[in-house]
Amino acid sequence: MNSADTVKIADQAIAATYKRFPVVFSKGRGATLWNPEGDAFTDFVAGIAVCNLGHAHPRIARAVAQQAEQLLHVSNLYYSLPQTQLAAWLVRNSFADRVFFCNSGAEANEAAIKLCRKYFYDQGHAARFKIITMEQSFHGRTMAALSATGQDKIKKGFDPVLDGFEFVPFNDIKALEAKIGPDTAAVMLEPIQGEGGVRCPSPDYLEAVRNLCNETGTLMVFDEVQTGMGRTGKLFAYEHFNVTPDIMTLAKALGNGFPIGAMLAREKVADSFGAGAHATTFGGTPIVTAAALEVVTIMEQDGIVEKGRATGIYFRSRLEELADKHAMIEDVRGKGLLLGMRLNGDGDAIVKACMDKGFLINCIQGNILRFVPPLIIKEKEIDDLVTCLDGILKQIS
Numbered sequence: 001m002n003s004a005d006t007v008k009i010a011d012q013a014i015a016a017t018y019k020r021f022p023v024v025f026s027k028g029r030g031a032t033l034w035n036p037e038g039d040a041f042t043d044f045v046a047g048i049a050v051c052n053l054g055h056a057h058p059r060i061a062r063a064v065a066q067q068a069e070q071l072l073h074v075s076n077l078y079y080s081l082p083q084t085q086l087a088a089w090l091v092r093n094s095f096a097d098r099v100f101f102c103n104s105g106a107e108a109n110e111a112a113i114k115l116c117r118k119y120f121y122d123q124g125h126a127a128r129f130k131i132i133t134m135e136q137s138f139h140g141r142t143m144a145a146l147s148a149t150g151q152d153k154i155k156k157g158f159d160p161v162l163d164g165f166e167f168v169p170f171n172d173i174k175a176l177e178a179k180i181g182p183d184t185a186a187v188m189l190e191p192i193q194g195e196g197g198v199r200c201p202s203p204d205y206l207e208a209v210r211n212l213c214n215e216t217g218t219l220m221v222f223d224e225v226q227t228g229m230g231r232t233g234k235l236f237a238y239e240h241f242n243v244t245p246d247i248m249t250l251a252k253a254l255g256n257g258f259p260i261g262a263m264l265a266r267e268k269v270a271d272s273f274g275a276g277a278h279a280t281t282f283g284g285t286p287i288v289t290a291a292a293l294e295v296v297t298i299m300e301q302d303g304i305v306e307k308g309r310a311t312g313i314y315f316r317s318r319l320e321e322l323a324d325k326h327a328m329i330e331d332v333r334g335k336g337l338l339l340g341m342r343l344n345g346d347g348d349a350i351v352k353a354c355m356d357k358g359f360l361i362n363c364i365q366g367n368i369l370r371f372v373p374p375l376i377i378k379e380k381e382i383d384d385l386v387t388c389l390d391g392i393l394k395q396i397s
């Protein structure tokens with residue numbers, strides 16, 4: 001079916017929750033996507049920070065095919081090898097001692113929120129259930145994740161949201177100090193805010209949050225759904241900041257496109273998730289964990305995190321050159337290959353103009369261009385995008 005017919009039928013059959021571009025993709029390889037007509041696009045969105053190893057990676061395709069021939073699913077009433085190996089890998093490579101697998105970022109955050117409450121309940125402090133999160137944060141769209149999210153536009157129309165969430169401005173330790181109290185169970189935050197505008201913390205902020213949590217016995221939860229798995233130039237973003245959380249959530253890039261989420265925790269906290277405390281049918285099912293296990297194996301063998309970090313430095317320097325040339329660019333922000341560029345004008349028009357020239361980029365909050373390409377993106381591909389942006393910015397200024 002051609003693109004025009006697909007768009008027409010889709011718009012009649014699919015809920016309109018996404019404002020979609022009228023583009024259909026049917027094939028991908030590396031950082032390139034093709035529509036059914038054969039037009040190529042270079043992908044600086046990567047399914048929103050998901051396809052870190054690029055599209056249709058042959059090794060992932062093979063691992064999935066092999067697993068599919070063996071076993072797709074068994075219940076978590078039983079053990080399976082891929083789930084075991086993936087959990088062991090995550091424990092080996094992070095601060096955490098235990099992993100709970102689920103199917104998305106929102107679900108991983110649901111698990112984290114439930115675990116925080118259960119942890120204090122088990123200690124006889126059931127009234128200590130409040131979770132402080134950040135203004136402009138994004139934690140997902142399920143009811144609890146949405147309640148934790150610090151953006152009114154995402155909550156509008158869904159009241160009453162879940163009780164027990166309080167909000168402070170990101171990067172404001174004084175505000176957190178003032179808010180944290182005897183009924184605070186946890187502080188939950190993205191180490192670098194993604195959807196909120198690629199906002200980095202000031203140098204000592206996260207360490208100060210950690211200290212405050214230590215002093216008050218409060219749990220620290222990092223939502224690394226977007227920042228995790230090498231996106232920021234380290235395997236996990238917390239490694240940049242000299243802090244470790246008590247709980248961390250992952251999803252987006254963990255399966256390179258296979259839907260998987262994970263909640264990781266230190267043992268003393270994870271102990272509160274005993275038999276029957278939480279569950280999901282598909283969590284960590286063999287087919288998905290086989291995919292994710294191949295993803296992390298490739299990342300390790302091919303030095304993807306280090307390569308992505310170097311590419312991120314290069315990309316950032318090219319964006320800063322653009323910022324020097326164009327008054328419309330107010331700043332360049334981010335870390336690794338989670339990069340943003342704030343404009344003093346409409347970002348959506350630039351996204352559209354890039355698409356017409358065969359480049360996919362993304363705009364958040366109306367005026368911030370976000371670049372989250374596969375970590376395997378080549379300097380040449382970055383150069384081509386920068387040339388394209390340069391031309392577009394010249395034209396509209």
Ligand SMILES: *Cc1c(COP(=O)(O)O)cnc(C)c1O
Nearest residue numbers: 104105106138139140194225226
């Ligand atoms: C995308 C995202 C989520 C939600 O993940 P889903 O898989 O869409 O539920 C949660 N937190 C952060 C930081 C995200 O970027």
